Amino acid sequence: MSLTNEIVQQTLSQEFTPKVENFHIEHDMLAFEVKKEASFEVINFLKENPEMNFNFLTDVCGIHYPDYEKERQFCVVYHLHNWYDNVRVRIKVFLPADNPEIESIVSLFAAANWQERETYDFYGIIFKNHPQLKRILNMDEMKSFPLRKEFPLEDQGRTDKDDRFFGRTGPNC
Amino acid sequence: MSNSSNIKQVAPPAGYAGEGFFATKLSEVVGLARANSMWPLPFATSCCGIEYMATMAATYDIGRFGSERMSFSPRQADMLLVMGTIAKKMAPILRQVYEQMAEPKWVVAVGACASTGGVFDTYSVLQGIDKVIPVDVYVPGCPPRPEQILDGILELQEIVKNESVRRRSSQEYKDLLNSYNIK
Amino acid sequence: MSDLLLVPEKRFEKQIKETKEKDGIELSILNLGPTHPATHGIFQNILLMDGEKIIDGEATVGYIHRAFEKIAENRPFYQINVLTDRLNYCSSPINNTGWWMTVEKALGIEIPKRVQYMRVIIMELARIADHIICSSVMGVDTGALTGFLYVMQYREKIYEIYEEICGARLTTNMGRIGGFERDWSEAAWRKLDEFLEEFPSVWKEFEDLLARNRIFMDRTIGAGAISAEKAINYGFTGPNLRAAGVDYDIRVQNPYCSYEDFEFEIPVGQSGDCYDRFCVRNAEVWESMKIIRQALDKLPAEGGYHADVPDYYLPPKEDVYNNMEALIYHFKIVMGEIPVPNTEVYHAVEGGNGELGFYLITNGSRVPYRLHFRRPCFIYYQAFNEIVKGRSLSDAIITLSSLNVIAGELDC
Numbered sequence: 061m062s063l064t065n066e067i068v069q070q071t072l073s074q075e076f077t078p079k080v081e082n083f084h085i086e087h088d089m090l091a092f093e094v095k096k097e098a099s100f101e102v103i104n105f106l107k108e109n110p111e112m113n114f115n116f117l118t119d120v121c122g123i124h125y126p127d128y129e130k131e132r133q134f135c136v137v138y139h140l141h142n143w144y145d146n147v148r149v150r151i152k153v154f155l156p157a158d159n160p161e162i163e164s165i166v167s168l169f170a171a172a173n174w175q176e177r178e179t180y181d182f183y184g185i186i187f188k189n190h191p192q193l194k195r196i197l198n199m200d201e202m203k204s205f206p207l208r209k210e211f212p213l214e215d216q217g218r219t220d221k222d223d224r225f226f227g228r229t230g231p232n233c
Numbered sequence: 234m235s236n237s238s239n240i241k242q243v244a245p246p247a248g249y250a251g252e253g254f255f256a257t258k259l260s261e262v263v264g265l266a267r268a269n270s271m272w273p274l275p276f277a278t279s280c281c282g283i284e285y286m287a288t289m290a291a292t293y294d295i296g297r298f299g300s301e302r303m304s305f306s307p308r309q310a311d312m313l314l315v316m317g318t319i320a321k322k323m324a325p326i327l328r329q330v331y332e333q334m335a336e337p338k339w340v341v342a343v344g345a346c347a348s349t350g351g352v353f354d355t356y357s358v359l360q361g362i363d364k365v366i367p368v369d370v371y372v373p374g375c376p377p378r379p380e381q382i383l384d385g386i387l388e389l390q391e392i393v394k395n396e397s398v399r400r401r402s403s404q405e406y407k408d409l410l411n412s413y414n415i416k
Numbered sequence: 417m418s419d420l421l422l423v424p425e426k427r428f429e430k431q432i433k434e435t436k437e438k439d440g441i442e443l444s445i446l447n448l449g450p451t452h453p454a455t456h457g458i459f460q461n462i463l464l465m466d467g468e469k470i471i472d473g474e475a476t477v478g479y480i481h482r483a484f485e486k487i488a489e490n491r492p493f494y495q496i497n498v499l500t501d502r503l504n505y506c507s508s509p510i511n512n513t514g515w516w517m518t519v520e521k522a523l524g525i526e527i528p529k530r531v532q533y534m535r536v537i538i539m540e541l542a543r544i545a546d547h548i549i550c551s552s553v554m555g556v557d558t559g560a561l562t563g564f565l566y567v568m569q570y571r572e573k574i575y576e577i578y579e580e581i582c583g584a585r586l587t588t589n590m591g592r593i594g595g596f597e598r599d600w601s602e603a604a605w606r607k608l609d610e611f612l613e614e615f616p617s618v619w620k621e622f623e624d625l626l627a628r629n630r631i632f633m634d635r636t637i638g639a640g641a642i643s644a645e646k647a648i649n650y651g652f653t654g655p656n657l658r659a660a661g662v663d664y665d666i667r668v669q670n671p672y673c674s675y676e677d678f679e680f681e682i683p684v685g686q687s688g689d690c691y692d693r694f695c696v697r698n699a700e701v702w703e704s705m706k707i708i709r710q711a712l713d714k715l716p717a718e719g720g721y722h723a724d725v726p727d728y729y730l731p732p733k734e735d736v737y738n739n740m741e742a743l744i745y746h747f748k749i750v751m752g753e754i755p756v757p758n759t760e761v762y763h764a765v766e767g768g769n770g771e772l773g774f775y776l777i778t779n780g781s782r783v784p785y786r787l788h789f790r791r792p793c794f795i796y797y798q799a800f801n802e803i804v805k806g807r808s809l810s811d812a813i814i815t816l817s818s819l820n821v822i823a824g825e826l827d828c
Contacts, residue, residue, distance in 0.1 A: 086759060086760050086761065087521055087522075087759070087760075087761045087762075089762060091760070115648060116648060116651070117651060118651075118762075118764070118771065118773060118790060119762070119773055119775060119788070119790040121775060121788040121790075123777065123785075123786050137775070137788075139762055139773075139775070139790075143664060143669070146669055146670065148762070150760075150762065169649060169651070170646075170649045170650045170651070170798070170799070171649065171650050171651025171795050171798070173798050174794060174795070174797075174798045175794075175795065178794075182485070191420055192420040192421060193421070194421050195478075196477060196478055197477065197478035197481040197827055197828075198322070198357060198478060198481060199321060199322045199357075199478075200423075206356060206357075206483065206486060207485060207486055209489075211356075211486075212356070213354075213355055213356065213483070213486050213487060213489075213490050214354050214355060214356065215354075215355070215356045215360070216356075218360065220360075276451060277457075278457070278458050278479075278480050278823065279457070279480055279502065279505065279823060279824050280501075280502055280505040280586055280587055280824065282456075282457070283505055283506060283549070283586055284585070284586055286549070286568070287568065287571070287572065287575075287585075290564065290565055290568035290569070290572075291565045291566075291568065291569055292568070292569055292572045303453075305451075305452070305453040317480070318480055318482055320478070320479055320480050320481050320482065320827075322478055322479050322481065323450065323458060323479040323480065326449070326450055326451065326479070330451060352498060352499075353482045353483070353487070355482060355483040355486060355487060356483065356486075357481050357482065357483050358482055358483070375587065376585075376586050376587060378585065
């Protein structure tokens with residue numbers, strides 16, 4: 061019998077509750093949350109278990125939720141894909157604001173290497189045991205993490221723009 | 234050969250012609266020679282680079298304007314065509330390439346991103362290459378059509394033709410380079 | 417601090433010293449710099465060389481980082497389309513339609529069949545354009561300029577078709593939520609037919625020029641080979657993966673936009689080397705032409721050129737000037753005040769280089785909360801240093817151009 065979202069949900073709940081929770085289907089994709097201590101375990105299970113067989117890591121990215129509670133400010137999202145049964149799954153791992161650390165999955169999927177570096181570059185999320193966790197897209201000397209919500213989009217050091225002509229006031233930029 | 238009346242013949246420079254010779258000012262000759270054989274350094278970074286590839290190709294053919302040989306080495310190039318967005322991470326490299334070029338050299342900023350930063354008013358994009366190197370011609374467009382790029386090069390050719398041979402050693406030029414901290 | 421966190425030159429200096437002391441061989445560092453004619457786009461590779469052989473290397477990217485994902489958090493949906501153009505700028509319509517499909521998935525909009533077929537036609541045309549550039553530039557990198565000059569004329573013909581449809585040549589900014597901005601003119605259909613008539617013989621000539629050419633084959637066979645398991649582990653998708661022997665194509669795996677109505681094959685290679693990538697891309701151009709012909713034959717007459725979604729699709733100008741309701745819709749759509757649910761959606765399309773994914777999180781406001789682009793170039797370029805280890809420098813150059821790394825997509 062081929063894999064379906066229900067089977068994935070059932071198997072994961074059986075194996076890993078209470079570390080996995082909040083299963084829901086969004087636009088035909090099963091999405092759930094995993095506690096940060098168990099993220100490597102769960103992804104390893106999804107990859108190695110012969111029934112689950114999620115052989116492809118589609119995407120790793122980060123999100124910053126400044127409005128959530130302090131324990132859930134950062135989120136790392138993994139998209140996995142099982143090519144044989146054509147099932148996709150989205151795993152969200154919430155991280156606290158003061159210590160956004162998570163285990164790296166480079167040993168499982170080599171594709172995660174640069175994607176985790178990009179997430180570190182943009183959000184400052186530390187991936188433990190990553191072979192080379194340094195900035196990738198921004199300049200190496202940069203101190204701040206630009207995709208956090210408090211970081212402004214535009215270069216604040218510019219003197220040649222007159223904001224009056226752009227209808228810009230402080231919070232508008 | 235066609236007898237079409239929309240072929241514009243370029244007038245020769247002011248000079249004295251005779252049987253088998255033509256005498257004119259040295260600066261005119263130097264200007265003509267430089268203008269009609271500008272070897273570009275295609276500094277193609279993004280989408281404008283693909284329009285430049287179309288300009289290089291057979292339909293728009295930049296070779297007929299003298300730019301037959303693309304010099305990817307800065308030492309042998311006359312004009313630096315900066316095509317595409319320059320990020321702040323790339324700016325020192327652009328500067329280094331510009332400094333390696335031998336005089337006389339000209340810079341054309343092709344595209345909105347090279348001229349002013351374009352659509353990308355962000356923390357990581359340099360808002361115009363004239364923040365790091367002096368620019369002679371700006372070609373707007375996103376990306377500019379090959380005809381626009383050729384127009385920019387023709388504009389540059391006019392500048393080159395009329396440039397004084399003493400310009401590169403003049404105080405004005407030295408001041409310009411000093412304002413960019415280019416030695 | 418780990419050695420690997422150092423700048424590559426410093427890291428290699430240690431290795432050079434050690435090799436000199438142990439074996440007496442002097443290694444050298446070569447900077448395959450950001451500005452190099454063979455790197456189509458700006459990305460840098462610092463290579464540790466033993467003469468012509470590559471021992472190790474590290475890629476540094478980010479020289480054209482334009483912060484698309486940050487910009488997208490400040491722009492309404494219509495303004496993000498402009499950014500998606502500039503991802504894989506050789507095939508902008510694929511990125512544009514991929515974005516619109518993501519938004520339509522998030523908003524729950526159904527697209528009429530005719531519009532879907534038109535989207536398929538334009539996406540396949542863009543794929544042909546992308547492969548024209550990649551294959552001909554592979555020729556240029558081995559010294560064969562003729563192919564490039566010859567087939568670029570046909571890329572100009574594709575540009576003319578784009579101009580008829582949306583007005584721009586390269587960065588097309590094509591389409592709207594629900595379809596296209598205007599119905600395709602008679603000239604567009606005619607140019608498309610002419611292209612489909614003229615191009616096959618041209619492409620055959622181009623293939624004959626290089627595909628069995630002894631010099632080209634000697635350069636490319638065996639260079640940059642990668643096995644299927646390694647490719648999957650590194651996240652390869654698209655022609656690079658198919659050249660390694662895996663027939664994974666999103667158009668077949670997760671069909672979108674009515675691709676399931678068309679019959680086409682997925683060309684696969686065997687060893688994943690440069691020659692296979694070249695042949696796979698060439699074969700895909702033939703398949704794309706097949707798909708376009710099928711779409712033209714089966715194109716429904718009814719359906720218009722956009723879905724009936726007045727909340728999201730700009731009303732026609734005559735209505736805006738005469739009708740109050742249309743004026744209000746126009747104002748709201750232009751200001752971005754469109755009804756957007758709170759949702760998360762991931763949608764992937766088969767781009768010129770592989771699985772181009774859009775991960776969109778909306779929170780009801782006029783701008784996305786988070787937009788992440790899953791860029792195939794960024795993911796497969798990681799494998800570059802491993803697949804050229806032990807090979808010569810000229811192999812590295814031809815591998816770079818056969819991987820079709822587009823800098824805009826690499827750095828986003």
